[in-house]
Amino acid sequence: MKTVRVRFAPSPTGSPHIGNIRTALFTWLFARRHGGVFILRIEDTDRARYVEGSVQEIMLSLRWLGLDWDEGPIFQSERLPLYRQVAEQLVQSGHAYRCYCTPERLEELRRQQEAAKQPTGYDRRCRYLSEQERAELEASGTPCVIRFAMPLEGTTVFQDAIRGELTFENALLDDFVMLKSDGFPTYHLASVTDDHTMSITHVIRGEEWISSTPRHVQMYRALGWELPVFAHLPMILGTDRKKLSKRHGSVQFVEYIQQGYLPEAMFNFLALLGWSADEDRDLYTREELVERFDLSGVLDHPAIFDGQKLLWMNGVYIRQKSIEELTQLCLPHLQEAGLLPSKPSAEQVEYAQRVIALEQERIKLLSEVVPLTEYFFRDTLDYDEKGVRKWFTQPYAPQMLEMLTVRYSRLEPFDLPNIEASTRAVAEELGVTAAQVIHPTRVAVSGRTVGPGLFEMIEVLGRERVLIRLRAAQHMVHRTQQAAATE
RNA sequence: GGCCCCAUCGUCUAGUGGUCAAGGACACCUGGUUCUCAGCCAGGAGAUCGGGGGUUCGAAUCCCCCUGGGGCUACCA
Numbered sequence: 121m122k123t124v125r126v127r128f129a130p131s132p133t134g135s136p137h138i139g140n141i142r143t144a145l146f147t148w149l150f151a152r153r154h155g156g157v158f159i160l161r162i163e164d165t166d167r168a169r170y171v172e173g174s175v176q177e178i179m180l181s182l183r184w185l186g187l188d189w190d191e192g193p194i195f196q197s198e199r200l201p202l203y204r205q206v207a208e209q210l211v212q213s214g215h216a217y218r219c220y221c222t223p224e225r226l227e228e229l230r231r232q233q234e235a236a237k238q239p240t241g242y243d244r245r246c247r248y249l250s251e252q253e254r255a256e257l258e259a260s261g262t263p264c265v266i267r268f269a270m271p272l273e274g275t276t277v278f279q280d281a282i283r284g285e286l287t288f289e290n291a292l293l294d295d296f297v298m299l300k301s302d303g304f305p306t307y308h309l310a311s312v313t314d315d316h317t318m319s320i321t322h323v324i325r326g327e328e329w330i331s332s333t334p335r336h337v338q339m340y341r342a343l344g345w346e347l348p349v350f351a352h353l354p355m356i357l358g359t360d361r362k363k364l365s366k367r368h369g370s371v372q373f374v375e376y377i378q379q380g381y382l383p384e385a386m387f388n389f390l391a392l393l394g395w396s397a398d399e400d401r402d403l404y405t406r407e408e409l410v411e412r413f414d415l416s417g418v419l420d421h422p423a424i425f426d427g428q429k430l431l432w433m434n435g436v437y438i439r440q441k442s443i444e445e446l447t448q449l450c451l452p453h454l455q456e457a458g459l460l461p462s463k464p465s466a467e468q469v470e471y472a473q474r475v476i477a478l479e480q481e482r483i484k485l486l487s488e489v490v491p492l493t494e495y496f497f498r499d500t501l502d503y504d505e506k507g508v509r510k511w512f513t514q515p516y517a518p519q520m521l522e523m524l525t526v527r528y529s530r531l532e533p534f535d536l537p538n539i540e541a542s543t544r545a546v547a548e549e550l551g552v553t554a555a556q557v558i559h560p561t562r563v564a565v566s567g568r569t570v571g572p573g574l575f576e577m578i579e580v581l582g583r584e585r586v587l588i589r590l591r592a593a594q595h596m597v598h599r600t601q602q603a604a605a606t607e
Numbered sequence: 608g609g610c611c612c613c614a615u616c617g618u619c620u621a622g623u624g625g626u627c628a629a630g631g632a633c634a635c636c637u638g639g640u641u642c643u644c645a646g647c648c649a650g651g652a653g654a655u656c657g658g659g660g661g662u663u664c665g666a667a668u669c670c671c672c673c674u675g676g677g678g679c680u681a682c683c684a
Contacts (some may be wrong), residue, residue: 300682308677330678400631426618429633482645570644
């Protein structure tokens with residue numbers, strides 16, 4: 121059996137989105153599953169739509185996901201002579217012809233067809249030019265394109281690895297442009313030519329290409345080239361069931377990277393969007409996915425992209441991380457937020473690690489580490505309003521804070537068991553439940569009503585910070601109770 | 608408008624004629640663990656398989672029609 125050779129062939133017309141990358145992922149998975157070759161090809165044949173930097177974003181996204189390519193990136197813009205030669209060959213063999221129609225005429229033609237509710241499409245005027253007309257047009261230097269001469273009747277049938285046999289009526293397919301007047305090929309010419317010259321065995325691409333495939337099939341035949349296997353992947357739709365677009369919030373793939381999704385979570389999630397092994401499970405390692413992936417498991421209906429499950433999965437993978445690795449992953453976010461300097465000391469990293477360890481099971485997105493742990497790094501706290509109202513108004517609060525201050529000052533060592541024991545002792549002395557001490561104390565040392573266990577939090581904060589915060593809380597309690605009394 | 612593709616819980620999906628009065632996961636709800644949240648554990652609700660006709664002893668699974676959604680219909684990919 122032939123070596124599998126597949127390609128991911130994006131056009132650099134903007135930042136890649138989830139759908140683009142999912143196509144890359146499936147293609148890569150297929151290549152690795154079959155010990156094949158994965159090629160990156162940049163389809164930069166549209167000079168007008170070219171967006172600077174998108175090639176970098178594509179490669180960055182691929183690398184981040186671990187989709188390594190074996191050949192490329194190959195730029196179609198550097199292979200122009202090849203496409204022209206193929207187009208010329210087709211003209212010579214009578215499968216293509218030069219068309220001198222102006223864009224204006226084409227537009228007018230389309231307008232008329234639409235008005236008459238006729239199918240739109242080129243009317244093949246230049247296909248039937250006489251030798252003399254052609255020579256005159258050529259001599260006058262009129263710009264021209266090269267169009268493919270589609271068969272006028274019959275059907276084009278091909279097998280799609282995912283959808284089975286697909287049939288198209290040739291009469292309904294017009295003579296599409298292969299080579300533009302600027303000398304650049306259109307997608308059809310470039311991709312067919314490259315897929316053949318690069319010995320691509322399986323053309324894996326989005327479903328939006330299905331209707332172009334009969335054209336490609338006809339080109340392969342006209343050229344006498346062997347057909348690859350076609351596999352059209354289902355699309356990914358937004359929550360409004362519409363094609364993914366700017367309106368759907370962060371659809372740009374790089375934004376997911378920035379927000380702190382883990383590559384392993386994204387990989388896992390994307391693999392299950394439009395493909396499924398026949399198993400009741402959702403969590404797979406990259407290796408397990410490579411072992412199982414096949415085109416036969418690819419679904420033939422579109423999937424709606426809904427980030428909830430991705431977020432959950434990300435949390436799962438975050439919880440699986442070693443604390444050292446998670447810390448390294450979180451550091452950039454903490455630095456960007458100004459909670460840590462750009463070159464943190466060993467002590468600062470060590471502290472951050474202990475903080476992150478306390479929040480690991482709550483973090484679903486790396487960037488969440490900032491709001492979740494802020495109070496560990498800042499000197500002044502933002503007190504939760506509800507928490508203050510509920511706990512700082514308790515009559516025993518002033519005395520409680522004083523007692524805690526005294527006891528915490530004397531603890532030796534200042535560690536978890538001692539902190540817990542002394543805190544519970546305070547509750548007992550005050551004649552209140554442990555919870556009645558724990559909750560106001562959490563507000564006092566963190567400003568929050570939710571967070572890690574109080575004793576762990578206090579231990580990590582350290583005696584010095586805790587005492588300062590208890591002092592600040594005493595003032596806060598005083599003010600709060602004063603205000604309540606005057607009302 | 609024309610051509611093409613598609614249609615199972617809100618979402619991702621299992622299911623290829625009988626074992627399905629449809630299974631799993633996310634989200635949601637309840638209970639347990641507990642100092643809160645999260646996590647974890649247990650349970651619950653949630654699809655008459657888009658609708659209607661067939662075929663068959665029997666259909667989510669096969670066929671037809673309708674409806675709905677999507678794609679293409681460029682000298683864009």
